[in-house]
Amino acid sequence: VLMVDAPLRVPNAAGRRRCEALVQARCGGREAAAYPSNRALFARWGGVRGERLVAQLAPLGVREATLDVAGEGHTIFECYPHAALVALGRLPRSLKYKRKSQPWPEARAAFRQALELLEAQDAPTLLLPAPIRAELDPGAWRGRAYKSREDRLDALVCAYVAALAVRGRLEM
Numbered sequence: 001v002l003m004v005d006a007p008l009r010v011p012n013a014a015g016r017r018r019c020e021a022l023v024q025a026r027c028g029g030r031e032a033a034a035y036p037s038n039r040a041l042f043a044r045w046g047g048v049r050g051e052r053l054v055a056q057l058a059p060l061g062v063r064e065a066t067l068d069v070a071g072e073g074h075t076i077f078e079c080y081p082h083a084a085l086v087a088l089g090r091l092p093r094s095l096k097y098k099r100k101s102q103p104w105p106e107a108r109a110a111f112r113q114a115l116e117l118l119e120a121q122d123a124p125t126l127l128l129p130a131p132i133r134a135e136l137d138p139g140a141w142r143g144r145a146y147k148s149r150e151d152r153l154d155a156l157v158c159a160y161v162a163a164l165a166v167r168g169r170l171e172m
Helices: 018-030 039-043 049-060 081-089 104-119 130-136 143-165
Strands: 002-004 062-064 074-078
Touching (some): 002 143, 018 081, 049 062, 049 074, 074 143, 081 104, 081 143, 104 143, 130 143
Parallel strands (some): 002 074, 062 074
């Protein structure tokens, strides 16, 4: 099971996809709505990379997943880490670990809280070896070094959600 933090299918020319509207309805009040994806928006960046990824993986037997095939064969899902963390932790609002306008100490504290939330999960339990945990720690990093850690945290959330998918514990 592959989980990707990117749109895998964008059929709409404008506006947002139905899945984004559903995430908005479910998680928008908790500040975890998805950004709108549409073909006009992605045309600025050369198209929908997720669609190309799905097409490139298809000859290898990887198919775009639906709930009825989760864990059966090689499947790829789209994942939205902020909504996943809100759901996993039953949080009242998303964790603002992405460095936007909040001060660095707040972003780093939210980052650590997200890591702790993942490590507190069970069935499956996430055990991060000390070297990996140390590499993930946001420390005093700034700029690209901090962004790299944000991306790694998002990848870790995606991997954890993939583990839930094969156990039939995925909401789609």
